[in-house]
Amino acid sequence: MTDFKNYKVPYSISSDYSEKVAYFSMEFAIHQPLKIYSGGLGFLSGSHLRSAYELGQNLIGIGILWKYGYYDQTRHHDQTLKPEWYEKTYSFLEDTGIKFQVTVHDVPVWVKAFYLAPDTFKSAPLFLLSTDLPENDYLSQTITHKLYDSDTAAKIAQCLLLGIGGAKLLDILNFNPDVYHLNEAHGVSAVFHLMRKFGSKKEVQKRLVFTTHTPEEAGNEKHDIHLLNKMSFFNGYSVDEVKKLTGMEGDVFNHSLAALRFARKANGVSELHGKVSRQMWKSYKNIPEITHITNSQNFKYWADKQLYHYMEQDDVALFEDRKQFLKKRAFDIVADQTGKLMNPKVLTIVWARRFASYKRAELITRDIRRFDALMRNSKYPIQIIWAGKPYPLDYNAISVFNQLVHLSKQYSNMAVCTGYELTLSKRLKQASDIWLNNPRVPREASGTSGMTASMNGGVNLSTFDGWICEFAEHGKNSFIVPPSNYASMHVEEQDEYDLNKLYEVLEKEILPLYYDNPEGWRALVQKGMKDVIGFFESNRMAKEYYDLMYKS
Numbered sequence: 001m002t003d004f005k006n007y008k009v010p011y012s013i014s015s016d017y018s019e020k021v022a023y024f025s026m027e028f029a030i031h032q033p034l035k036i037y038s039g040g041l042g043f044l045s046g047s048h049l050r051s052a053y054e055l056g057q058n059l060i061g062i063g064i065l066w067k068y069g070y071y072d073q074t075r076h077h078d079q080t081l082k083p084e085w086y087e088k089t090y091s092f093l094e095d096t097g098i099k100f101q102v103t104v105h106d107v108p109v110w111v112k113a114f115y116l117a118p119d120t121f122k123s124a125p126l127f128l129l130s131t132d133l134p135e136n137d138y139l140s141q142t143i144t145h146k147l148y149d150s151d152t153a154a155k156i157a158q159c160l161l162l163g164i165g166g167a168k169l170l171d172i173l174n175f176n177p178d179v180y181h182l183n184e185a186h187g188v189s190a191v192f193h194l195m196r197k198f199g200s201k202k203e204v205q206k207r208l209v210f211t212t213h214t215p216e217e218a219g220n221e222k223h224d225i226h227l228l229n230k231m232s233f234f235n236g237y238s239v240d241e242v243k244k245l246t247g248m249e250g251d252v253f254n255h256s257l258a259a260l261r262f263a264r265k266a267n268g269v270s271e272l273h274g275k276v277s278r279q280m281w282k283s284y285k286n287i288p289e290i291t292h293i294t295n296s297q298n299f300k301y302w303a304d305k306q307l308y309h310y311m312e313q314d315d316v317a318l319f320e321d322r323k324q325f326l327k328k329r330a331f332d333i334v335a336d337q338t339g340k341l342m343n344p345k346v347l348t349i350v351w352a353r354r355f356a357s358y359k360r361a362e363l364i365t366r367d368i369r370r371f372d373a374l375m376r377n378s379k380y381p382i383q384i385i386w387a388g389k390p391y392p393l394d395y396n397a398i399s400v401f402n403q404l405v406h407l408s409k410q411y412s413n414m415a416v417c418t419g420y421e422l423t424l425s426k427r428l429k430q431a432s433d434i435w436l437n438n439p440r441v442p443r444e445a446s447g448t449s450g451m452t453a454s455m456n457g458g459v460n461l462s463t464f465d466g467w468i469c470e471f472a473e474h475g476k477n478s479f480i481v482p483p484s485n486y487a488s489m490h491v492e493e494q495d496e497y498d499l500n501k502l503y504e505v506l507e508k509e510i511l512p513l514y515y516d517n518p519e520g521w522r523a524l525v526q527k528g529m530k531d532v533i534g535f536f537e538s539n540r541m542a543k544e545y546y547d548l549m550y551k552s
Helices: 041-053 138-144 152-173 190-196 201-205 225-230 240-245 254-261 269-281 306-312 317-337 369-377 395-408 422-431 449-454 491-516 517-534 538-550
Strands: 021-024 059-064 072-075 081-084 092-104 107-116 125-128 177-185 208-211 223-224 253-254 267-268 290-292 348-353 380-388 414-417 436-437 460-462 478-483
Touching: 021 041, 021 152, 021 223, 021 290, 041 059, 041 138, 041 177, 041 201, 041 225, 041 538, 059 152, 059 436, 081 125, 081 395, 081 449, 107 138, 107 240, 107 436, 125 152, 138 152, 138 380, 152 190, 152 225, 152 517, 177 538, 201 254, 208 254, 223 225, 225 240, 240 254, 253 254, 253 267, 267 269, 306 317, 306 517, 317 422, 317 517, 348 491, 369 380, 369 491, 380 395, 380 422, 395 460, 436 449, 449 460, 449 517, 460 491, 478 538, 491 517
Parallel strands: 021 059, 021 177, 059 125, 177 208, 208 267, 267 290, 348 380, 348 436, 380 414, 436 460, 460 478
Antiparallel strands: 072 081, 092 107, 107 125, 223 253
16 A cells, blocks of 8 residues: 555656655646546646656646546537536545645535545556535535636636645645646646745745746736635635735736746747747746746657567558558547548548637638639549637637538538547647647647657648647658748738648648658658657656756
């Protein structure tokens, strides 16, 4: 049995990574059966914990056990999107026996801690908090029901639980981290527990680091400071005391700004995002320098090892056969879901990630005449697959998803899949010849899905944003929509420019190369596979966090 009274990471710790780290995140995508994630933030934190395990780092994760997960993506009778919430149960989580209370809205709420052992899915230890206990009233139980609950008070309670609750748990475990790492600002309430524990802001700052994933100020969590106070978010500190501690003015509490002002170090998640973040926050006083550590993904979990083996052996026949097999296996899932039988020999474009307006899922369909010609091109045939989860109350994003579903009914070579979680993500990356990524520049902080596509023989076709700026060599390991002076463009002009350039690259470069020069195509695919594991593998990222953020 694990000793939870004096908890230690239960594997051999490398001397390079001896500092104790507690990594707070609202979501973790560790493995398909553990459905406590929504999208990129979870995929990133999952890979971070896998690499921490592989490197022998003294790091544990702190998260929340979401009873209903994010949501289950199903369909209405007409194939359009239908969000569903089902209770999840996990036999592989260990009940730590730890129960304690946090105060929410002046009421004590019971919290139980569950444990994902490292050997279960080969990840660093993960502790998950739940309020779904019979000791609590129903409202308190619902705090840990739905990830990113749409109700404002529920969302605040979730952030309070992650921050103050997570920090309290660490005291009970007697883990005593050298570093508290906030992965996004959801857990910033932890600082008000740490203030009580260490006695001063200076002592808290010695131990706190912060990673921001949001390139827009408007995208950072903000709430009314008096509402937060009523909900006990500040752990007994008055509004005036909080304003003095955080430097907030007015009645709006900016979670990210508070995290920055309590952190000794901060980082963005790509080189470009670091620049954007420094520009975004430059007018604010008393924040640390914002560096960058480019997000990455875990090779052992994501990459198809046989594809790499055949590439290293320079066995062209087996390499091509393996890619065809990977496509066929994924197409069986697509056919089962949609009735569309895809051809593994046809160039396959995949757009799959979280549905958000700036990611422009439907961009390629906006010129419907050009799209129709592309879909009916007999000389250079293509097939396109979409997948991804909109936020369940983001009706604009759901409308885009549904528009694509209705459009797909006109084409046998177009499909829209549901249930985009880790397993389907991996299969669709293996199915992709082209991984389409067209966010509106510069709004993608990192965007790691293209990394794992490259690890499975998919070629990125992307706007010049996020991690792509550090990876892409146009026509050599990927294809890029040539950037323009977007700052001088209206949104409509930017979208029209990107759409036209996207078609030009696709029609004039990608399709002829794929069909007329298979050797050239294979060379491009394999260069992408080699280049992505050089810098964009999460062991490098996990090492950089220790070197740049955790070590004093």
